[in-house]
Amino acid sequence: MKDIAKDLGVSVVTVSKVLRNHSDIGEETRERVLKRVKELDYRPNLTAQSLVTGRTFLVGLIVPDLVHSFFAEVARFLSNALRQEGYYLVISSSEEDPSLEEREIDQLLGRNLDALIIASASASPAIFRRIEEQQTPFVLIDRQFPGFPANFVGVDDESVGRLATNHLIENGSKRIAHLRGPESTPGVQRLAGYKHALQNSGLKFNPAYLLSPGNVDVDSLQQGYSAMKKLLAIEPRPDGVFCYNDPLAIGAIDCILDAGLRVPGDIAVIGCGNLHFNTSLRVSLSSVNQHSRQIGECTAQLVLQMIKSKTPLPPRNIIVEAEVIARRSTLRS
Amino acid sequence: MKDIAKDLGVSVVTVSKVLRNHSDIGEETRERVLKRVKELDYRPNLTAQSLVTGRTFLVGLIVPDLVHSFFAEVARFLSNALRQEGYYLVISSSEEDPSLEEREIDQLLGRNLDALIIASASASPAIFRRIEEQQTPFVLIDRQFPGFPANFVGVDDESVGRLATNHLIENGSKRIAHLRGPESTPGVQRLAGYKHALQNSGLKFNPAYLLSPGNVDVDSLQQGYSAMKKLLAIEPRPDGVFCYNDPLAIGAIDCILDAGLRVPGDIAVIGCGNLHFNTSLRVSLSSVNQHSRQIGECTAQLVLQMIKSKTPLPPRNIIVEAEVIARRSTLRS
Numbered sequence: 001m002k003d004i005a006k007d008l009g010v011s012v013v014t015v016s017k018v019l020r021n022h023s024d025i026g027e028e029t030r031e032r033v034l035k036r037v038k039e040l041d042y043r044p045n046l047t048a049q050s051l052v053t054g055r056t057f058l059v060g061l062i063v064p065d066l067v068h069s070f071f072a073e074v075a076r077f078l079s080n081a082l083r084q085e086g087y088y089l090v091i092s093s094s095e096e097d098p099s100l101e102e103r104e105i106d107q108l109l110g111r112n113l114d115a116l117i118i119a120s121a122s123a124s125p126a127i128f129r130r131i132e133e134q135q136t137p138f139v140l141i142d143r144q145f146p147g148f149p150a151n152f153v154g155v156d157d158e159s160v161g162r163l164a165t166n167h168l169i170e171n172g173s174k175r176i177a178h179l180r181g182p183e184s185t186p187g188v189q190r191l192a193g194y195k196h197a198l199q200n201s202g203l204k205f206n207p208a209y210l211l212s213p214g215n216v217d218v219d220s221l222q223q224g225y226s227a228m229k230k231l232l233a234i235e236p237r238p239d240g241v242f243c244y245n246d247p248l249a250i251g252a253i254d255c256i257l258d259a260g261l262r263v264p265g266d267i268a269v270i271g272c273g274n275l276h277f278n279t280s281l282r283v284s285l286s287s288v289n290q291h292s293r294q295i296g297e298c299t300a301q302l303v304l305q306m307i308k309s310k311t312p313l314p315p316r317n318i319i320v321e322a323e324v325i326a327r328r329s330t331l332r333s
Numbered sequence: 334m335k336d337i338a339k340d341l342g343v344s345v346v347t348v349s350k351v352l353r354n355h356s357d358i359g360e361e362t363r364e365r366v367l368k369r370v371k372e373l374d375y376r377p378n379l380t381a382q383s384l385v386t387g388r389t390f391l392v393g394l395i396v397p398d399l400v401h402s403f404f405a406e407v408a409r410f411l412s413n414a415l416r417q418e419g420y421y422l423v424i425s426s427s428e429e430d431p432s433l434e435e436r437e438i439d440q441l442l443g444r445n446l447d448a449l450i451i452a453s454a455s456a457s458p459a460i461f462r463r464i465e466e467q468q469t470p471f472v473l474i475d476r477q478f479p480g481f482p483a484n485f486v487g488v489d490d491e492s493v494g495r496l497a498t499n500h501l502i503e504n505g506s507k508r509i510a511h512l513r514g515p516e517s518t519p520g521v522q523r524l525a526g527y528k529h530a531l532q533n534s535g536l537k538f539n540p541a542y543l544l545s546p547g548n549v550d551v552d553s554l555q556q557g558y559s560a561m562k563k564l565l566a567i568e569p570r571p572d573g574v575f576c577y578n579d580p581l582a583i584g585a586i587d588c589i590l591d592a593g594l595r596v597p598g599d600i601a602v603i604g605c606g607n608l609h610f611n612t613s614l615r616v617s618l619s620s621v622n623q624h625s626r627q628i629g630e631c632t633a634q635l636v637l638q639m640i641k642s643k644t645p646l647p648p649r650n651i652i653v654e655a656e657v658i659a660r661r662s663t664l665r666s
C-alpha cells in the first residue's frame with residue numbers, strides 16, 4: 001500500500017479507503033488507485049490487516065428468518081449502507097429458536113466481528129450480557145427488552161398493536177381477534193397494544209379470540225391459515241383480525257375466502273410489515289408499516305459510530321414511527 | 334483448547350469441532366465440551382486460528398438482490414447447510430449491476446474467504462478469472478457462462494423457457510409475449526427456450542411481443558406492470574405472457590386486471606421462481622419451480638468438498654430439473 005501511495009502521491013489512508021470501497025474518495029482518485037492496484041496485481045490481505053487494526057470490517061446480523069421479506073429488506077438496506085464504508089455483513093438465521101440464536105451469537109463472537117446486530121428470538125436478554133463482556137458493540141433491531149439498556153432501532157410495538165386494532169375499530173369491527181406473535185417483545189407488546197385499544201374503545205377482550213400460531217416467522221402462511229380456521233369455528237365468529245405479521249394475515253385471508261366469506265365484508269384483516277407485494281394479493285392487505293429501510297439505514301449509522309468511537313457510547317434507543325397503510329382488506333365502505 | 338481436551342479426555346479436534354458447531358459430534362460430548370468452555374469462559378480467537386489454518390470459515394455469497402425471495406430462499410438453505418460444519422455466509426448484493434459485482438468480488442477476495450458463491454449479473458465471465466488466479470474456490474449459481482468451465486449449480490434455463498412457453502401453448506395461448514430478463518445467461522437462455530418452443534409448435538415469433546423491462550430483480554413488480562401496459566397497447570394484443578421471474582408476472586397480472594381484462598381468460602401468465610406466496614395472489618400464479626432448496630443445499634455440499642480437498646477438483650455442473658407448477662393464471666378450463 002505504501003508503494004502505491006508513493007507512486008501516486010496520495011496518502012496510505014487514501015489507498016486503504018479505496019481498497020475498502022469507502023465512499024468519501026473522489027471518483028478520479030479511486031480510479032487512479034484501482035488502476036495502479038490492477039497493474040501491480042496487488043491484493044490487500046485483510047486477515048493480516050485485521051490483526052494489526054484489530055478490525056475485521058465484518059458486522060454480524062442474526063435474524064429469525066431470512067425469507068421473511070421484512071428481514072430481507074432490513075438486511076438489504078443495512079448491507080448497502082455498510083459497504084459504503086467498506087464493511088460487510090455476515091448473516092445468520094436463528095429460525096426463531098432461542099437456543100440456536102445463542103449458539104450463533106457465540107460463533108459470531110468467536111470470529112471477532114466488529115459489531116453484532118440482532119433481531120432476537122429470545123424471551124430474555126441474558127445472552128446479550130456475554131456480548132457486553134466481550135465489549136463487542138451490538139445493536140438490537142425490531143425486538144427489544146424492557147429494563148435492559150441496549151442500543152435499539154425499531155418501532156414501538158405497543159403502538160403497532162394499538163394502531164392496527166384502532167384501525168379495525170374505526171372501520172366497523174367489533175369482535176376483534178388477534179393472531180399473536182411469540183413471547184419476544186414484539187409479540188408481547190403488540191398484544192398489549194391490542195388489549196389497550198379494545199379497552200379504550202369500551203370493547204371486551206375475549207380470550208377465545210386470542211390465538212398463538214406456531215413459528216410465526218417460518219411457514220407463516222400455513223400457520224395463519226390454520227389459526228384462522230379455528231377462529232371461524234367460534235360462535236359468534238370475529239369480524240376483524242389483527243395479525244402479528246403480513247404472512248400470517250395472507251394465510252388468514254386465504255382461509256376466510258376459501259370458506260366462502262368476504263374480506264373485509266364479513267371479516268376485516270390487518271397485518272404488520274407492509275411487504276412489497278401486499279397490493280397484489282387476492283385482497284390487497286392493510287398493514288402497519290415498520291419502515292424496513294429506515295431501520296436498516298439508522299442501524300448502519302449507529303453501528304459505524306460505535307465501531308469508530310474510541311470510548312464506549314451510552315446505549316441509544318431509536319424509535320421509528322409506525323403507521324397504518326390502509327388497503328382493501330380493512331376498508332368496508 | 335488443549336486444556337479443555339485434556340480435562341475431558343477427548344481430542345483437540347473434537348473440541349475444535351464443537352466450537353465450530355460441527356454436526357458430527359454426539360450431543361453428549363458437545364454438551365460436556367460446551368459446559369467446560371463456559372466454566373473456563375474460554376473464547377476461541379478465530380482470527381488467530383484462521384492465520385494458522387489458512388481458513389476463515391467464511392464463505393461469500395453475491396446475489397443480484399436479497400429481497401427477491403428466490404435468492405433469499407437460496408441464501409437460507411445455503412446458510413443452514415454450511416453452519417452444520419461451522420461455516421458462515423458473508424452476504425453482498427450486486428443490485429444487478431456488473432461493475433458493483435466486480436468491486437464486491439474484489440472486496441470479498443481481499444477478505445480471504447474460503448470460497449465464493451456468485452449469482453452473477455455480468456454478461457461475461459472475465460471477472461471470474463481473477464478469482465481463479467487467487468485459487469479461491471468458487472461456484473456459480475443460477476447463472477452460468479457457456480464455454481467457461483466453472484462449478485455451477487442451477488437449472489437449465491433453455492428448458493425453463495421451453496417448459497413455460499409450451500405450458501402456455503398447451504393451455505390455448507397462440508400469441509405469446511415474453512418479458513425477458515437481462516443479458517446474463519438466464520435471460521438469454523430463457524429467451525432462447527421461448528423461441529424454440531414457438532418454433533416447434535409452428536407459432537411465429539413476433540418481435541413486438543418481446544419486451545425488456547429494466548432492472549428485473551429490483552422493483553420487479555413496477556417493471557412488470559409498465560411492460561405489460563405496453564403489451565396491452567399492441568394490436569392484436571398477446572393472449573399469453575411468459576415472464577422472466579415471478580415478481581414481473583405479479584406486476585403484469587395487476588396491470589391486466591386493472592385494465593378490466595381477465596387472467597387467464599383474456600391473457601394467461603406464467604412466471605419463474607415459484608415464490609412461496611404465489612397461491613395467495615389476486616390470481617394464483619403458475620410458475621417454473623427452480624428448487625431454491627435443492628440449489629442451496631447442493632451448493633453447500635459442493636463448496637465444502639472444494640474447501641476440504643487438498644487438490645483442486647475439476648469443475649462440476651449440477652443441473653437441477655425445472656418443472657412447471659400450474660395454477661389458475663394459466664389454466665383456462
